[in-house]
Amino acid sequence: MSFLVRQISLTADGREIVRAATIAQAQLSLGRAAESDIHLPDLALEPDHARIEQVDERTIRVRATGTLGFELEGRTVLRAEIDPAKGAELRFGGHRVTLSRGDDGATILSIRRVDAVSEASEEKEETKVFSLRGLLPGKRLTAWALALAILIGFLAIPIWSYAGRPADDTRNIYKMVGDKAWSSGPLSQAHHALEGRCETCHQKAFVSVRDSACQTCHRDAHDHAPAARIAMARAEGGLGVKLLAGVAAAFGKPPEGACVDCHREHEGAGPMQPTPQAFCTDCHGTLKDRLKDTKLGNAADFGTSHPQFSALVQARPGQHPRFSRASLDSRPMDDSGLKFPHDIHLSASGGVAKMARTMKAQYGFGDALACKDCHKPTADGVRFLPVDMERDCQMCHSLAFETIGGTFRTLRHGQPDQVVADLRAYFRSTGPAQPMALAGTARRRPGDYAQGRLYHAYFGAAAARPSRAEDAVRAVFSKGGACYDCHIVTPPGTNGNAGWQVLPVHQPMRYMMNGWFDHAAHRTEKCESCHAAPKSHDAKQLLLPGIDSCRTCHGGEKAKADVPSGCAMCHSYHAGDDAPWVPASRSIGKDAADRRKALTTSAYPVLLRGREPG
Structure with missing residues (x-):
């Protein structure tokens, strides 16, 4: 079953134009809606006006879907x-539909518009029917009137209010006519106290905020790098960028590098928004192309274009350690001065695990040691404190050497000279344990004092006991001794040493000095997901995750990763203790020494902390 639909229209000279289309359907929809099978753009019709259905070869059924109906004869x-076969003439609004049968038996629907355009209301006339044209002023006049009203209400009146107030007027923005309209939004939490006091930052009317206004409060903020280096690092913009910069300068915007380039205000009452990634990548995306002497790699996006992490490691331990910065791709070693195999301590089946199970009730250990049993986080959870012998190790690695009335005397950890002095004093001031046979006041036979008998052996040991001190000292600092198993020990006479020396231990709280990492933000992760400690057999192995590990969750600022990450998540422009930056003119060794010196003066978390010997 099919219909032959013939749309008939007339040209200006009265000639007919017939557009025919065969629709192979048993039912057709007719109406004003564009999706109708027979579309008649006539406001006199409903969007879905009627159905034309071929019941059989001799019957065509036409029915209205709404209440308007149609005309038949x-x-x-x-x-x-x-x-x-008999045919019929139907009328739908301003259109006449003639129904007939063709020679091939197909049903023919001939559609012709019979009313004038104004009466038929064709599609192009619908906009006129619903338009307010004629009731309101023209669009151009309305646009000019509204523009003038905006200039008067939001520019002229506030300027008049500002210029006409007395010089000693201390009213804030909300007391002045129209000034509030100039604010694009509330201030962030950091500057909430300045709400309504525009003059604090906007010190001159119609002049952009200057750096001097920011530095009134932010006195300690400093440049990212020397101004000359920053100027060389900036990528030169194209013609469009230069044009925009010229327009901005004409309206009083400060030159490139101003505080307002990165710090945006009036964007909401919450925390200040982080600096968009583009403000960093404008320079760092192609930095090496302009600064040939820089040691920094190009960084345009964390997920796709970022160099491997570099860590500040101790290349040579000792009283005068040497530090170097190395990429994690080179698998650098960090010689902390300790001998510590992580794999043995974290094993679930070795002797360490058995000892942990015996101390489970007292110290809260599990069936084996875990990272948290030795590594304690800082109060803010950002980093971890250096491992402390007395707090974290002594329950297993005891330094006790004498018991007095239930109290243990222990060797002084971290003080080799004091260890030697304590052992010598102990052996000089105490005697060997007295045998039970020598107890009491009973008289002894003369033969009891003969050589080889008990009396002779005991008093001989007591006389020789002070000389045993040196043997004890040597045992403590030699293989199998309390110090030797964990520390690098140098005996007397080595490198001009007068006595036993223990190499100083360096336990940094931070390795990546140019980036920020917060352990508290990753508390849902297991330590082993980033640090391969269970497989580490050498204390020199640097157990830091590379950039590929971080990219399993973090991507660029606009990436579809679990954690889209812009530059500001890990880096700070005004680098301080939280994100230090090392100028090219300063050596790493001097920088490390300066940070070590800051231990006693800085109120901020220590970045590079060395432990005392032992």
Whole structure:
């Protein structure tokens, strides 16, 4: 079953134009809606006005879907059944539909517009029917009137209010007519106290905020790098960028590098928004192309274009250690001065695990040692404190050497000279344990004092006991001794040493000096997911995750990663203790020494902390 639909229209000279289309369907929809099978753009029709259905070869059923109906032979009806062999004439609004049968048996629908355009209301006339044209002023006049009203209400009146106030007027923005309209939004939490006091930052009317206004409060903020280096590092913009910069300068915007380039205000009452990634990548994306002497790699996006992490490691331990910065790709070693195999301590089946199980009730250990049993976080959870012998190790690695009335005397950890002095004093001031046979006041036979007998052996040991001190000292600092198993020990006479020396231990709280990492933000992760400690057999192995490990969660600022990460998440422009920056003119060794010196003066977390010997 099919219909042949013939749309008939007339040209200006009265010639007919027929557009025919065959629709192979048993039912057609007719209406004003564009999706109708027969689309008649006539406001007199409903969007879905009627259905034309071929019931069989001799019957065509036409029914209205709404209440308006249609005309059949001059009568308005809602439903009709027509024999196509006899034909019929239907009228829908301003259109006449003639129904007939063709020679091939197909049903023919001939559609012709019979009313004038103004009466038929074709599609192009619908906008006029619903338009307010003629009731309101023209669009151009309305646009000019509204523009003038905006200039008067939001520019002229506030300027008049500002210029006309007395010089000693201390009213804030909300007491002045129209000034509030100039604010694009509330201040962030950091500057909330300045709400309504525009003059604090906007010190001159119609002049952009200057750096001097920011430095009134932020006195300690400093440049990212020397001004000359920053100027060389900036990528030169194209013609469009230069044009925009010229327009901005004409309206009083400060030159490149001003505080307002990165710090945006009036963007909401919450925390200040982080600096967009583009402000960093404008320079760092192609930095090496302009600064040939820089040691920094190009960084345009953390997920796709960022160099491997570099760590500050101790290349040579000792009283005068040497530090170097190395990429994690080179698998650098950090010689901390300790002998510590992580794999043995974290094993679930070795002797350490058995000892941990015996101390489970007292110290809260599990069936084996875990990272948290030895590594304690700082109060803010950002980093971890250096491992402390007395707090974290002594429950297993005891330094006790004498018991007095239930109290243990221990060797002084971290003080080799004091260890030697304590052992010598102990052996000089105490005697060997007295045998039970020598107890009491009973008289002894003369033969009891003969050589080889008990008396002779005991008093001989007591006389020789002070000389045993040196043997004890040597045992403590030699292989198998309390110090030797964990520390690098040098005996007397080595490198001009007068006595036993223990190499100083360096336990940094931070390795990546140019980036920020917060352990507290990653508390849902297991230590082993980033640090391969269970497989580490050498204390020199640097157990830091590389950039690929971080990229499993973090991507660029606009990436579809679990954690989209812009530059400001890990780096700070005004680098301080939280994100230090090392100028090229300063050596790493001097920088490390300066940070070590800051231990006693800085109120901020220590970046590079060395432990005392032992």
